[in-house]
Amino acid sequence: MENIYNAIKVSEHVYWVGAIDWTVRDFHGYTTPHGSTYNAYLVMAENITLIDTVKAPFLDEMMARIKSVVDPAKIKYIVSNHSEMDHSGCLPQAINLIKPEKVFASTVGAKTLKEHFHDISAIIPVKDGEVLSLGNMELRFMETRMIHWPDSMFSYLPADELLFSQDAFGMHLATLERFADEIPWATLEYEEATYYANIVLPYSPIVLKALQKLTATGWPIKIIAPDHGPIWRQDLDKILALYQKWATQMPEKKAVVVYATMWHSTEKMAEAIGEALAEAGIRVKLMSMNEFHRSEVVYEVLNAGALIVGSSTLNNNILPQMADVMTYLKGLKPANLIGAAFGSYGWSGEAVGDLQEILKAMKIEIVTEPVKVKNVPDEAVLLQCREMGKKVAAELKKRIGG
Ligand code: FEO
Numbered sequence: 520m521e522n523i524y525n526a527i528k529v530s531e532h533v534y535w536v537g538a539i540d541w542t543v544r545d546f547h548g549y550t551t552p553h554g555s556t557y558n559a560y561l562v563m564a565e566n567i568t569l570i571d572t573v574k575a576p577f578l579d580e581m582m583a584r585i586k587s588v589v590d591p592a593k594i595k596y597i598v599s600n601h602s603e604m605d606h607s608g609c610l611p612q613a614i615n616l617i618k619p620e621k622v623f624a625s626t627v628g629a630k631t632l633k634e635h636f637h638d639i640s641a642i643i644p645v646k647d648g649e650v651l652s653l654g655n656m657e658l659r660f661m662e663t664r665m666i667h668w669p670d671s672m673f674s675y676l677p678a679d680e681l682l683f684s685q686d687a688f689g690m691h692l693a694t695l696e697r698f699a700d701e702i703p704w705a706t707l708e709y710e711e712a713t714y715y716a717n718i719v720l721p722y723s724p725i726v727l728k729a730l731q732k733l734t735a736t737g738w739p740i741k742i743i744a745p746d747h748g749p750i751w752r753q754d755l756d757k758i759l760a761l762y763q764k765w766a767t768q769m770p771e772k773k774a775v776v777v778y779a780t781m782w783h784s785t786e787k788m789a790e791a792i793g794e795a796l797a798e799a800g801i802r803v804k805l806m807s808m809n810e811f812h813r814s815e816v817v818y819e820v821l822n823a824g825a826l827i828v829g830s831s832t833l834n835n836n837i838l839p840q841m842a843d844v845m846t847y848l849k850g851l852k853p854a855n856l857i858g859a860a861f862g863s864y865g866w867s868g869e870a871v872g873d874l875q876e877i878l879k880a881m882k883i884e885i886v887t888e889p890v891k892v893k894n895v896p897d898e899a900v901l902l903q904c905r906e907m908g909k910k911v912a913a914e915l916k917k918r919i920g921g
Pocket of ligand 1: 601603604605606667668686746747
């Protein structure tokens with residue numbers, strides 16, 4: 520009888536046995552309009568090893584894919600590279616079904632799994648640089664703390680020159696194509712950048728160190744198998760170069776104008792700022808939070824050099840859509856940005872000052888005075904907004920050239 524779900528061969532000894540989540544649309548605040556995959560891998564060594572598991576509701580799909588290759592009872596080891604529940608959610612159930620001899624995680628991972636699944640069987644901690652014998656081949660471990668959690672680690676299978684990279688180099692993209700080279704590059708670059716911006720960005724300094732550490736291992740790598748999205752067996756240099764670029768956070772000649780408006784006054788101001796920026800040769804993205812999602816904003820901010828923010832004042836505060844995106848951006852710690860604030864108000868007008876304080880807390884250098892207007896901007900105010908655009912453009916060019 521045919522299987523409904525099958526494993527997919529990745530390399531000589533490795534199969535993909537993960538799950539495809541076509542409908543997930545929210546990943547702790549990050550919108551995922553194209554779904555995701557939770558990748559688990561089976562290493563067909565003498566001691567058969569399962570690398571990571573999947574989100575809890577996808578246990579049956581993972582087990583079915585495993586069964587298409589081997590009787591799950593023959594799996595000796597499970598390795599958990601990352602404790603977040605999209606990869607460990609079904610781990611306790613998988614342990615009960617498979618009954619492996621041993622389960623491994625990083626030293627922090629062993630504790631984190633216990634804190635998540637209180638009655639889980641003992642997890643054996645492995646240290647950074649430790650080597651696990653799988654009988655006829657070995658698995659090497661490299662801690663990658665904070666990419667994406669303190670427990671995270673890479674596993675490397677020298678026999679196939681394959682790196683299991685958990686969240687790193689992954690993307691939220693549900694496809695039946697399992698390999699990146701089967702998907703258009705533009706799609707990969709967009710999804711990878713969106714993932715980096717929404718998940719990895721705050722840990723950029725750590726990413727730079729991890730990339731150095733990975734190079735220092737001298738491990739030859741032919742395949743990168745992340746825990747989300749497609750597997751990289753071509754273009755490894757391109758994806759590594761993109762990570763290097765994003766982690767460096769070098770600003771480009773681009774400004775993102777993010778705003779929320781009540782009766783289109785703040786919107787008119789945003790448009791005047793944007794027009795002047797564009798005329799000065801700056802790439803501009805205007806994003807009304809009445810329409811855009813916070814995840815789209817951080818994608819645009821990833822390679823920007825300026826963040827200009829505006830809000831009407833509502834009940835002595837910034838509009839809630841702006842509070843949402845500013846909280847999200849602040850947590851993701853974009854670096855090397857200059858900024859400015861603007862907005863309209865009816866009587867009290869706190870929003871612009873509040874936005875400036877948030878920019879300062881984000882360590883964004885404010886390079887021009889704010890523009891505030893009571894009720895509706897007239898031509899003089901819109902000209903002030905154009906001046907703001909010109910000043911930000913001039914500062915940006917001064918800093919990055921051009
Ligand atoms: Fe895919 Fe940090 O979990």
